[in-house]
Amino acid sequence: MRIWVWRFFGSFEYARDIVFQKDSKGTTMDSLLKMGGRVASRLYDAMGLKPRPQSESMSKSKHDHAEGGYTTTGEPVAVAVDQSYISWLRERPSALSSFNRMINVAKGKQIVVFLDYDGTLSPIVSDPECAFMSDQMRAAVRDVSNCFPTAIISGRSREKVYDFVKLDGVYYSGSHGMDTIGPAQKNNNYDKNYQQRSFDNEGREFIVFQPAQDFLPAVKKMLTEVKERTQNIPGVAIEDNRFCLSVHYRHVKDEDYGRLEKQVNLMLADHADFHLTRGKKVLEIRPSIKWNKGDALKYLLETLGFHDSGDVFPIYIGDDKTDEDAFKVLRERGEGYPIIVSSAPRDTVALYSLHNPSEVQLFLTRLSKWGSDNAATTHRQ
Numbered sequence: 001m002r003i004w005v006w007r008f009f010g011s012f013e014y015a016r017d018i019v020f021q022k023d024s025k026g027t028t029m030d031s032l033l034k035m036g037g038r039v040a041s042r043l044y045d046a047m048g049l050k051p052r053p054q055s056e057s058m059s060k061s062k063h064d065h066a067e068g069g070y071t072t073t074g075e076p077v078a079v080a081v082d083q084s085y086i087s088w089l090r091e092r093p094s095a096l097s098s099f100n101r102m103i104n105v106a107k108g109k110q111i112v113v114f115l116d117y118d119g120t121l122s123p124i125v126s127d128p129e130c131a132f133m134s135d136q137m138r139a140a141v142r143d144v145s146n147c148f149p150t151a152i153i154s155g156r157s158r159e160k161v162y163d164f165v166k167l168d169g170v171y172y173s174g175s176h177g178m179d180t181i182g183p184a185q186k187n188n189n190y191d192k193n194y195q196q197r198s199f200d201n202e203g204r205e206f207i208v209f210q211p212a213q214d215f216l217p218a219v220k221k222m223l224t225e226v227k228e229r230t231q232n233i234p235g236v237a238i239e240d241n242r243f244c245l246s247v248h249y250r251h252v253k254d255e256d257y258g259r260l261e262k263q264v265n266l267m268l269a270d271h272a273d274f275h276l277t278r279g280k281k282v283l284e285i286r287p288s289i290k291w292n293k294g295d296a297l298k299y300l301l302e303t304l305g306f307h308d309s310g311d312v313f314p315i316y317i318g319d320d321k322t323d324e325d326a327f328k329v330l331r332e333r334g335e336g337y338p339i340i341v342s343s344a345p346r347d348t349v350a351l352y353s354l355h356n357p358s359e360v361q362l363f364l365t366r367l368s369k370w371g372s373d374n375a376a377t378t379h380r381q
Contacts, residue, residue, distance in 0.1 A: 088345035109313040116318030117154040140364040147371025175243035177296025215287040250281040294325035
């Protein structure tokens with residue numbers, strides 16, 4: 001049995017997740033996750049939509065932002081999924097489908113937006129140096145930042161994320177939160193030894209917070225060492241993220257992976273103050289300090305003036321295992337929405353989901369439109 005999920009984004013706010021099932025005889029059975037099949041059929045006919053053939057929907061390139069969701073013009077695209085994903089979506093419904101309900105809870109509070117980069121604002125690509133965001137996504141992030149305080153928290157170096165995003169109205173936190181540029185609030189509960197003043201090109205003041213500053217000499221030494229240890233393993237790419245190192249193995253042959261992991265672990269055995277975490281086809285070498293993306297989220301909320309505030313409503317969107325730390329913070333606070341970006345079922349504490357970066361773009365576009373329509377109660381920075 002093939003299951004085709006169509007997501008529709010437009011004026012039909014009541015028509016979101018329409019599921020088309022086709023049995024072995026080719027019989028089509030319409031159903032909705034939350035609506036009866038007969039109603040779905042009428043909605044489908046009313047919208048004049050026709051399912052696209054598999055050859056068309058599945059022949060997208062790896063850089064196609066329409067893969068698995070929408071084209072940049074908002075057209076629905078068919079996506080082949082399985083029953084487990086449908087069940088997973090029932091527990092973590094689409095943030096697009098649930099937008100009105102979500103925003104009703106946030107009314108009267110200050111929304112603050114947190115975003116991962118790779119796999120959230122840009123597609124996952126084979127070359128980490130080519131993870132460019134689209135102009136449409138950049139515009140969506142810019143529009144959101146004009147309405148709400150917005151920060152990007154990434155495992156990459158802060159400078160590299162800025163080079164990709166190129167927006168000055170956004171706060172940046174790199175190296176999994178260990179290098180954060182945030183508001184210039186003078187009084188906060190964090191160690192002043194790791195905070196320094198900084199100014200942008202327009203003379204605006206910020207504070208750069210680097211809690212792993214003491215580890216920089218060791219990171220530089222390990223960068224040289226890991227390059228030497230892995231230079232004879234084809235396909236390895238080492239990325240210097242300043243306060244942590246990324247060992248990308250997307251192009252490493254399966255038979256060579258064991259050798260790569262062994263070399264990384266041998267190096268770590270000589271550096272007790274560091275540990276290994278894993279992401280999507282990447283090994284992350286990080287300082288062993290109690291600091292992660294969740295801590296960066298808390299730091300930014302405090303410097304924005306929302307420490308222990310009941311008037312704030314954080315939204316965090318991310319796709320990586322490291323984003324779970326930020327999701328947990330929101331769940332523990334009991335406020336805001338953790339949203340996972342995933343096209344397959346996976347363990348997560350997120351409450352809502354988006355299928356891919358294309359859906360992230362649509363969600364941000366809709367959020368900024370709502371923000372601009374309610375400008376009197378949105379941006380406070």
